[in-house]
Amino acid sequence: MxxxxxxxxxxxxxxxxxxxxxxxxxxxxxxxxxxxxxxxxxxxxxxxxxxxxxxxxxxxxxxxxxxxxxxxxxxxxxxxxxxxxxxxxxxxxxxxxxxxxxxxxxxxxxxxxxxxxxxxxxxxxxxxxxxxxxxxxxxxxxxxxxxxxxxxxxxxxxxxxxxxxxNGDTKLTPAVYKPSLNEEDFNTQQLDFSDVKGQENVKRALEIAAAGGHNILLVGPPGSGKTMLAKRLPSILPPLTIDEALETTKIHSVAGLISSNAGLMQNRPFRSPHHTVSDVALVGGGSNPKPGEISLAHNGILFLDELPEYKRQVLEVMRQPLEDRIVTISRAKMTVEYPSGFMLVASMNPSPSGNFYDPNDPNSDPEFIVKRYLNKVSGPLMDRIDLHIEVPAVKFDELSDERKGENSVVIRKRVVAARELQALRLKEMKGIHYNAQLSAKMIEKYCKIDTQGKQLIKTAMEKLGFSARSYARILKVSRTIADLDRSDKIKANHIAEAISFRSLDRDGWLN
CATH class of the missing domain: 3.30.230.10 (Ribosomal Protein S5; domain 2)
Structure with a gap:
């Protein structure tokens, strides 16, 4: 039979x-x-x-x-x-x-x-x-x-x-979905920005990154709070939409990372692989292809701590997924695709000794050693990171201040409002929801600047040696800053702030 x-x-x-x-x-x-x-x-x-x-x-x-x-x-x-x-x-x-x-x-x-x-x-x-x-x-x-x-x-x-x-001896009852987390639970489970002392400029940069989905690099000495800040970034990101939650859960389901009796993923992923990670583990692959860290971070954050310590080959394989937000793994018998629409958050020391270069300090690393250290991360990869932020050491007065800073719930409301503006503006664009996803044509349409703004960027490009890709990043970040300001137009002060977030693009520091 x-x-x-x-x-x-x-x-x-x-x-x-x-x-x-x-x-x-x-x-x-x-x-x-x-x-x-x-x-x-x-x-x-x-x-x-x-x-x-x-x-x-x-x-x-x-x-x-x-x-x-x-x-x-x-x-x-x-x-x-x-x-x-x-x-x-x-x-x-x-x-x-x-x-x-x-x-x-x-x-x-x-x-x-x-x-x-x-x-x-x-x-x-x-x-x-x-x-x-x-x-x-x-x-x-x-x-x-x-x-x-x-x-x-x-x-x-x-x-x-x-x-x-x-055999008709019993009946089975269809399952009813049980959410595992509500909004109140979400807020109590997250690390909070109010725990961070000082670093107001870095908090501002992280708010901009969250509002536009931009990649960000934190550069500062050991103990300045880079990892602490990065781990709190998920607390100000917008909640997952139902489509995002389904897609994220599918990836984790395929990887076998959904725990028993768990429901739909409601927190954005935060993946933090060690710097010894292989390129296959990061991007995905194997004889039977499986999703890597960049796909497991889809709709969330991929945090790379101590960026120059990663093998250069491992970092370079991220260049295409960072642009296309999808990774294609080809084998002799099959080709599979995994989404990789993640926010890259990276941190690094400014020099081998861990301190910023100071020509007046005889104990600081020589300039050529600092350049060599920074150049462990290639220029093309750095170009794909929208914001470069210097994180200074926290002063004693700030550390001892008992006053609490602005909490994540308040910051998150501003981020959500900016994302809603972007979603409304881009509603006719399939698969495009926030500013970091804008293509060249979309930048031309949605990131128009006046004569004063053009002159400001021109001066910055000539004096600081920005690349064409850096120019596009500045425009996208400016659009996000304007959205946080609830401004339809990109103003000169928005552009100036965006330019200040390209500190590692100075001519001669990166090849």
Whole structure:
């Protein structure tokens, strides 16, 4: 008897439907075809033990399982339940009439209980697109995918529940999404800018970066608060929209980073890889491509502490994703794409000794050593960072001041208001929501400046040696500063402030 059950393979962050054809005939053997990997091939051993412990009969006949389409490699243990249901239906242990109406996936333990799977969210979205009646999966993944409307999601703990359901002995209740975090919880869980003493100019720069989604570099001596400030940046970012939350959760789901019973991600990601990270770990890849840190930071922040300590090769592979906000990983048998629309926040010391260059201080590093240290980060990569901020050491009077600074909730309101202006201005632009995403044509349309502003930028370019890319960055940052000012026009003071945030573009400091 031939039975068809359905699952999905996940490539990139998209699911591809897989038909599992199970046939039971004369003989005693088990065959699996359709390009399965080792984990899939081993599934029949887990299924056989699960059947025995759950008191189901494993057919003593020839079982042939075909995973179609056969030219797509099937990987992982998530097909256990799909294959098990096919065997049960083909051996008349469950009613086969309803089986084909459901997409079924899950990893079986030897006792018949289910373990969570990776990529559950993109699979649920594909199941809805394909018109399945429901999606049956492990209970631990239930809340993660129940946000998807238009399809019933049934989470089960044991294979017996599924058998009883298809035989009409019990009913399964569709899962109802349970948010794991509300606005009040979000505010209490975040680190707050009110904890930071002094550094008002740096706080201002971070507010501008958050308002426009701009990349930012913090340069200062050890102990000046660079890491402390960077870790508080998520507290002033706008909340994730439903589309952003879905896309972010899909990436983390594929990577297997969604904890059991967790729902949709509601905090923007903050990824901080160590400087020993490899280029594959940062960008993504492997024989079976997986998302890297830049994709896991999508719609959030990628924080690179001590930027010059990262291998130059690792930093250079970020150049294309920083521009295109997508990373393409090509292999002989496949090409996958992962979103990489992240804010880059980096920090570094201004010199090997950790202090700013001072020609009057005999103990400071010589100028050529400082230049060599700064040039560990290439000019083209630095060009892609919109704001360069000098973070001075905090003075004692500021550290001992008991007064609290402006808190993150107040700053966040200004950031959200600026983002709303940008969203309204860019509503006709597909996939463009804030100023950092503006293309050259959009800059020309939305970042118009008057004669005084042009003269100001011209002078800065001539005296400070700015590149053409730096010019575009200045215009985009100026547009964000104007939005925070609730100004339709970009004024000279907005441009002047944006120019002040390009401190490392001085001619001769970076190649």
């Amino acid at each position: 031939l039975i068809k059950t359905y699952g999905c393979a996940v490539y990139g962050i998209e699911a591809i439907p897989i038909t599992v054809e199970t046939n039971i005939g004369r003989g005693i053997n088990f065959h699996m075809v359709g390009l399965p990997d080792s984990a899939v091939k081993e599934s029949h051993k887990r299924i056989k033990a699960a059947f025995s412990n759950a008191e189901f009969k494993y057919p003593g006949k020839e079982i042939t399982v075909n995973l179609a389409p056969a030219d797509i490699r099937k990987e992982g243990s998530a097909y256990d339940l799909t294959i098990a249901v096919g065997i049960l239906a083909a051996s008349d242990q469950i009613n086969s009439e309803e089986v084909e109406n459901y997409l079924i996936m899950g990893e079986l333990s030897l006792e018949g209980s289910l373990r969570p799977i990776k990529g559950a969210l993109p699979i649920a979205i594909k199941a809805k697109e394909l018109g399945f009646k429901g999606f049956i999966l492990p209970k631990q993944n239930e809340n993660e995918v129940s946000i998807v409307e238009g399809i019933d999601v049934f989470g089960i703990d044991h294979i017996k529940e599924l058998v009883d359901y298809f």
